[in-house]
Amino acid sequence: MTVAEQSFTPPPGTAPIVQLKGIAKYFPGVVANENVDLEVMPGEIHALLGENGAGKSTLMNILTGIYQADAGEIIIDGYQKEFATPMQAIAAGIGMVHQHFKLVQAFTVAENIHLGWSETPRRASKAVLENRTDELAKRFNLDIRAGATVSDLSTGEQQRVEILRVLAREARLLILDEPTAVLTPAEARELFRALREFVAEGNAVIFISHKLDEVMEISDRISILRGGRKIATRQTRDCDPHMLANLMVGREIVLDDMRHRAEGAAQVSVEPVLVLDNVSVSSESGGNGLANVSLKLHAGEILGIAGVAGNGQRELSQVLTGVRSASSGQVIVDGKSMKGANAAVFAAFGIGHIPEDRLHSGLAPALSITTNAVMREYGQAPVSPHGIYNPRSAYRLAREIAEAAEVAIPDYGMPVRNLSGGNQQRLVARREMRIADKVLIAAYPSRGLDVGAINTMLRYIVELRDAGAGIVLISEELEELLNLSDRIAVLYEGRIMGVVDNDNLDIEEIGLLMGGRTAAREVA
Incomplete structure (x- = not known):
């Protein structure tokens, strides 16, 4: 029986762990929250839904x-609280795994797990910290490498470290923002098991996700935000995904058949536009790089890349876009070897890149929205005619890209990190599609997007395919790959x-x- 099929009824007189009353938050030109009420009970997994930017x-x-x-006010266990810093919230028993990671990139996994933790031994060797981390990982069924440096980990591996770091502290209220976005179905099931054990002890979870099926599986109640305001709170057993999607966006959601080619769409080319010829890439993290990979991508087709996170997807997207050089073999674009070419040369040759970590690999977080939107075309007209930067032209182009991406922006001069994760993703995607004359490498393009935005994002990709570009679509969502791809390649251990x-x-x-097996044999 799933949690959603159970009846969630706290004992009479039970006080909420957390109550939010009339919460409001305003940014210049933006109502982020207004008059939001929310209460979370002990023993409850409470899902929070809403569009990107809700x-x-x-x-x-x-x-x-x-x-x-x-x-507004925050009430914890019946007492009003004010949190001036995250440390005060942690002291009150509130822990959060953020959508954008808060890890120290230069530290190891074990060091990140123990950083700032009251239970960290005052004097402990590297081996002791790693052994303690391995024990925690086993306890919570999360596959991590305690001795690895965080900067060398894939996005999926970093997410697991974030989850483990907070679970280890056993906060009374655990907030998870898109926690399964980079987990396999098996890993997600293990996480759900840990969450059920967590709330069975009288704790509570706020679970933020755009995956409606998993929300239905794991949650007891669901609250929906739209435009910064709470629209409804429902018992999960009274909901269905279709109803939730409509409540989130305020309109009927119809998912299109993405594999259908529009009339007049470009035909799949006879000759490949992109070739990987026996390419190997070493991995600095000690994980899986690429081992003798050969692939062909044709113009006008979508080649899906399936696989569990951490099996070489990061290295594949990097070598296809010039971010990393191949140790052996070669990348050929439109018949030309790209040996020795850097990322700028790849981009100039018509290859766009939606990276898996949009905030740190696709954007400069502290720079303005305008700068981030036009950075791929910074050195050319209309942004810099005759080599001289024109702020007005840059602003006009940034506005054009944002409008095409359907991102509402009150101030193009504010840092791009102030945008919601979904709006950052759409902005990066539209920017990269402008330069993807030949090829678009899209790594998890729908990650962190709501159901309506996912449909829009995938339509962008299909339109680019129909215009004649070749698309490499890296995703952990099999349904997404099946709905878009002409062919699917499976990546395992590089x-x-x-x-x-x-x-x-x-x-x-x-x-x-995906598990490294074929019907006949297991891969050694």
Whole structure:
């Protein structure tokens, strides 16, 4: 029986762990939250839903002391609290795993887990910290490498470290912002098991996700935000995904058949536009790089890359965009070898890149929205005609890109980090599609987007395919790959296990390949 099928009824007289009353937060030109009420009970997993920019992250940042509310009050166990810093919220038993990681990149996993933790031994060797971390990882069923440096980890691996760091502290209220975005289904099930054990002890969880099926599976109650205001709170057993999607966006959501080619769409080219010829890439993290990978991408097609996070996806996207050089083999674009070419040369050659970590790899967080929007075209007209930067032209181009991405921006001069994660993603995607004349490398392009925004994002990709570009789509969502890809390649431990046509696809075969197996044998 799933949590959603159970009846959640706290004992009479039970006080909420957390009550938010009339919370409001305003930024210049933006109502982030207004008059939001929310209560979370002991023993409850409470899902928080809303479109990108609906105010979910802002509300949780207020609860965890990162922001201070402009109005309203926070009540913990019946007592009013004010959190001026995150440390005060942690001391009150509130822990959060953020959508954008808060890890120290130069530290090891074990050092990050123990940093600022009262239970960290005053004097402990590296081995002791790593052993303690390994024990915690086993306890919470999270696969991590205690001795690895965080900067060398994939996005999925870093997310697991974040989750483990907060779970280890056993806060009474655990806030998870898109925690399964980079977890496999098996890992998500293990996380859900840990969360159920957590709330069974009288604790509570606020679970933020755009995956409606998993919200239905894990939550007891669901609150929906729209435009910074709470629209409704419902018992999960009274909901269905279709109803939730409509409540989130305020309109009917219809998912399109993405594999259908529009009339007049470009045909798949006979010759490949992109070739990986026996490419190997070493991994500095000690994980999986690439081992003798050969692939062909044709113009006008979408090649899906399936696989569990940490099996070489990061290295694949980097070598395809010039961010990292191949140790051996070569990348060929439109018949030209790209050996020795850097990322700027790849971009100038018509290759766009939506990276897996949009905030740190796709954007300069402290710079303005305008600068980030136009940075791919910074040195050319209209931004810099005759080599001289024109601020007005840059602003006009930034506004054009933002409008195409359907991102509402009150101030183009504010730092891009102030945008919601989903709006950052759409801005990066539209910027990269402008330069992707030949190829777009899209790594997890729908990660962190709501159901309506996902549909819009995938339509962007399909339109680019129909215009004649080749698309490499890296995703952990099999449904997404099946809905878009012409062919699917499966990556395991840096090797291509197989490439299958989507017209003749066996889901069981894909699952075996993702686990390093074929129907006949296990890969050594």
